[in-house]
Amino acid sequence: MSVKEASGIEFSDKLMTFIEEWKSKKGNLVMILHKIQEEFDYIPRQAAIKTAVLLDIPLAKIYGVMTFYNFFKLEKPGKHNIQVCTGTACYLKGGVDLIEELEILLGIGVNTVTDDGIFSIESVRCIGCCGLAPVLLIDGEVFGKLTKDQLPEIVAKFKDK
Amino acid sequence: MAIKTRMDLKKIRADQEAGLVLDNKEEKNIQIIVGKGTCGIAAGAEKIFNTIIEEIEDQKIKNIIVKSAGCMGLCYVEPTIKLIVTGESETIYGNVDQETVRKIIERHVIYGRQVESHIFEKPAADILKEENDDNFDYRQYRIVLRNCGVIDPEKIDEYIVRDGYAALEKVIFQMTPSEVIDEIKASGLRGRGGAGFPTWMKWSFSKSVKSDKKYIICNADEGDPGAYMDRSTLEGDPHSVLEAMAIAGYAIGADEGIIYIRAEYPLAIKKLEIAIAQAREYGLFGRNILGSSFNFDFEIRLGAGAFVCGEETALIKSIEGDRGMPTPKPPFPAIEGLWGKPTIINNVETLANIPVIINKGSSWFAKLGTQKSRGTKVFALTGNINNSGLIEVPMGTTLREIVFDIGGGIPNGKAFKAVQTGGPSGGVLTEDFLDTPIDFDSLVAVGSMMGSGGMIVMDEDDCMVDIAKFYLEFCVEESCGKCAPCRIGTKKIYELLDKISKGKGELSDLQKIKEMGNAMTKASLCGLGQTAPNPVLSVIKAFEEEILEHITDQKCRAGKCKDLVTYTIDKENCIGCTVCARKCPVNCIEGERKVVHKIDQSLCIKCGACFEVCKFDAVIVS
Ligand SMILES: Cc1cc2nc3c(=O)[nH]c(=O)nc-3n(C[C@H](O)[C@H](O)[C@H](O)COP(=O)(O)O)c2cc1C
Ligand code: FES
Numbered sequence: 001m002s003v004k005e006a007s008g009i010e011f012s013d014k015l016m017t018f019i020e021e022w023k024s025k026k027g028n029l030v031m032i033l034h035k036i037q038e039e040f041d042y043i044p045r046q047a048a049i050k051t052a053v054l055l056d057i058p059l060a061k062i063y064g065v066m067t068f069y070n071f072f073k074l075e076k077p078g079k080h081n082i083q084v085c086t087g088t089a090c091y092l093k094g095g096v097d098l099i100e101e102l103e104i105l106l107g108i109g110v111n112t113v114t115d116d117g118i119f120s121i122e123s124v125r126c127i128g129c130c131g132l133a134p135v136l137l138i139d140g141e142v143f144g145k146l147t148k149d150q151l152p153e154i155v156a157k158f159k160d161k
Numbered sequence: 162m163a164i165k166t167r168m169d170l171k172k173i174r175a176d177q178e179a180g181l182v183l184d185n186k187e188e189k190n191i192q193i194i195v196g197k198g199t200c201g202i203a204a205g206a207e208k209i210f211n212t213i214i215e216e217i218e219d220q221k222i223k224n225i226i227v228k229s230a231g232c233m234g235l236c237y238v239e240p241t242i243k244l245i246v247t248g249e250s251e252t253i254y255g256n257v258d259q260e261t262v263r264k265i266i267e268r269h270v271i272y273g274r275q276v277e278s279h280i281f282e283k284p285a286a287d288i289l290k291e292e293n294d295d296n297f298d299y300r301q302y303r304i305v306l307r308n309c310g311v312i313d314p315e316k317i318d319e320y321i322v323r324d325g326y327a328a329l330e331k332v333i334f335q336m337t338p339s340e341v342i343d344e345i346k347a348s349g350l351r352g353r354g355g356a357g358f359p360t361w362m363k364w365s366f367s368k369s370v371k372s373d374k375k376y377i378i379c380n381a382d383e384g385d386p387g388a389y390m391d392r393s394t395l396e397g398d399p400h401s402v403l404e405a406m407a408i409a410g411y412a413i414g415a416d417e418g419i420i421y422i423r424a425e426y427p428l429a430i431k432k433l434e435i436a437i438a439q440a441r442e443y444g445l446f447g448r449n450i451l452g453s454s455f456n457f458d459f460e461i462r463l464g465a466g467a468f469v470c471g472e473e474t475a476l477i478k479s480i481e482g483d484r485g486m487p488t489p490k491p492p493f494p495a496i497e498g499l500w501g502k503p504t505i506i507n508n509v510e511t512l513a514n515i516p517v518i519i520n521k522g523s524s525w526f527a528k529l530g531t532q533k534s535r536g537t538k539v540f541a542l543t544g545n546i547n548n549s550g551l552i553e554v555p556m557g558t559t560l561r562e563i564v565f566d567i568g569g570g571i572p573n574g575k576a577f578k579a580v581q582t583g584g585p586s587g588g589v590l591t592e593d594f595l596d597t598p599i600d601f602d603s604l605v606a607v608g609s610m611m612g613s614g615g616m617i618v619m620d621e622d623d624c625m626v627d628i629a630k631f632y633l634e635f636c637v638e639e640s641c642g643k644c645a646p647c648r649i650g651t652k653k654i655y656e657l658l659d660k661i662s663k664g665k666g667e668l669s670d671l672q673k674i675k676e677m678g679n680a681m682t683k684a685s686l687c688g689l690g691q692t693a694p695n696p697v698l699s700v701i702k703a704f705e706e707e708i709l710e711h712i713t714d715q716k717c718r719a720g721k722c723k724d725l726v727t728y729t730i731d732k733e734n735c736i737g738c739t740v741c742a743r744k745c746p747v748n749c750i751e752g753e754r755k756v757v758h759k760i761d762q763s764l765c766i767k768c769g770a771c772f773e774v775c776k777f778d779a780v781i782v783s
Pocket of ligand 1 (some may be wrong): 347351352353354355360381383458468469470472473504509512613687688689
């Protein structure tokens with residue numbers, strides 16, 4: 001792969017420093033992918049290519065790892081990614097109903113993004129707030145003990161953020 | 162200040178004690194602790210904390226300390242705060258909003274009168290307090306959670322003053338590695354990650370291997386959906402786990418600890434990072450700990466959302482930066498683990514017990530629990546239960562005590578149906594087992610397993626076919642695909658269950674599920690596939706009648722399997738208000754104002770929206 005291809009994306013200084021620091025450590029790939037996703041909200045193909053060059057490993061290895069773990073996203077999520085918990089406790093308390101209601105509200109399905117790029121819906125397994133089931137997470141903020149009726153208000157709150 | 166010697170550690174403890182005594186008893190006789198675990202913050206604890214500070218400043222109250230701590234275990238009424246007046250018993254307030262804060266300050270802090278309407282004591286009320294340490298009659302007993310909701314996890318001194326790092330000091334200076342392992346052996350501690358493997362045995366395997374490098378790994382992957390014991394422990398008391406890892410390192414001759422924690426737990430990760438940094442600065446980790454020749458340090462590695470990575474060999478692969486796929490055992494990690502070196506993998510909760518065992522002695526610990534399962538177990542009590550929360554009970558406590566006494570029973574007057582333990586690897590326990598003392602072996606004997614501590618309560622409205630299907634779907638998604646029995650078996654069983662839930666099942670399907678399940682148990686490579694059939698097999702055993710109803714009568718008694726439910730409108734009750742027709746997302750309800758409505762069954766998606774909005778009980782589910 002050419003260096004030109006690899007230079008199609010800019011990494012922040014912070015990310016570059018992290019990669020430098022971890023480069024010599026064994027088993028660094030998962031940790032580096034986390035940092036990349038932190039910066040871009042997903043792992044763009046160009047970033048994967050650049051990482052392959054920086055770490056001097058095959059791109060196939062990076063994709064092998066990225067696709068194995070649910071946490072890593074290959075597609076850009078919405079500006080506000082709505083993560084609805086479908087762990088056991090939330091499932092019992094109607095987590096799936098929340099997803100269905102959001103699908104109606106936003107007109108998109110799970111793992112897709114609204115046309116304006118503002119929202120996406122994702123189903124996640126347990127964020128450890130089972131006592132507040134059913135819960136969802138937007139930009140790291142947890143909303144618990146939810147009913148379907150509360151969703152329009154929550155969506156509205158983030159729409160203009 | 163660096164802690165270079167044992168005397169330095171003692172001095173910190175003494176200074177702090179003196180400080181706290183002064184703070185508490187003389188000038189500041191009131192303490193308010195705000196529970197700031199993930200759940201607490203989600204419910205608004207941060208805002209409550211700030212309101213408290215503002216209020217006491219406004220009112221110029223001087224005799225009070227306000228601090229943050231981890232989870233107090235009352236997840237269902239977060240945010241929670243604890244108010245301690247020196248010399249009185251403590252009060253836990255739940256569902257605290259800004260208004261309540263003002264009331265609490267005005268009435269309780271100033272006039273000493275409790276705000277009754279916000280006192281929530283369950284499930285925490287019956288926790289044994291330290292003063293009568295030997296009284297084991299209390300329902301809850303906190304070893305693992307001893308510091309959670311008590312200390313500020315971001316202040317290492319608060320940990321040190323509660324005997325923190327005393328156990329590490331004790332092993333380094335007063336015990337040989339073999340003595341440490343003997344002490345753990347005598348305590349009877351078994352692994353809390355699910356399998357219940359004797360901790361000392363694993364340690365002694367690793368100790369006996371000669372190697373230039375060994376590792377201690379803390380398994381904080383907590384993949385069981387519906388469980389958060391380890392998250393709460395790490396958020397509320399990270400040092401106890403770190404201290405234990407160093408003790409384990411001393412016992413087997415390892416100098417490096419790795420915490421493998423799921424990325425979904427950002428707060429726990431942050432607390433660990435702070436704890437490690439503070440302990441390093443004190444010189445409690447690193448080289449020549451407390452002036453001895455023992456070295457130990459830490460690294461944090463993040464998981465990335467793969468349940469299978471909780472399995473030991475898969476976890477190792479993940480730390481090595483690969484796809485987290487398990488490898489055959491033997492070789493066992495204790496002999497040949499991370500990078501081929503001897504590696505001990507212990508669960509968070511297992512580890513949190515260790516400093517207490519060292520400090521108080523194995524015979525003290527072994528007094529708690531049952532013959533073969535010593536000590537306590539932390540459970541995350543969730544689902545359809547009144548007091549959902551985090552509890553720690555002695556092994557041998559019965560399900561009835563947990564569900565009905567501590568948990569306060571089932572909400573809305575519904576009937577208890579079952580409890581699921583062990584998550585996707587476990588099974589259901591029915592009413593018949595309410596009086597079974599819970600320990601590792603009794604749960605296996607009745608067809609479930611302890612698992613890591615998720616305890617999910619189901620009531621009459623939960624469908625057992627649906628639950629079994631839920632777990633199988635989870636395993637289909639989480640199977641890593643390496644071995645055929647798990648990859649194909651989970652999918653095939655899921656398909657059969659899906660068929661049954663749609664009323665298209667055949668009687669022979671049950672036999673097929675059983676056969677495939679048994680084959681998976683025998684032939685799968687790792688614990689995931691070996692145990693994935695457990696939930697469905699246990700449901701077949703305990704709720705055969707309910708499954709048969711789905712197959713022969715196309716009936717779901719709980720009304721959860723959508724394909725078996727029809728919504729119709731009762732002519733008598735319908736007043737023609739059009740609310741349901743307007744709510745229906747697919748516009749399949751026909752009807753004008755004051756005319757009885759009708760649902761077009763061919764279009765109905767069975768979302769239940771009409772049923773929920775009807776105020777006149779005119780929508781019938783059958
Ligand atoms: C599929 C699967 C998932 C597991 N997930 C976890 C987990 O999330 N946390 C954990 O501590 N143990 C988990 N375990 C058990 C570990 O493999 C291992 O037995 C445990 O961490 C050992 O620690 P202990 O002896 O202290 O219990 C899992 C096992 C399997 C087969
Ligand atoms: S099941 Fe949803 S937070 Fe645990």
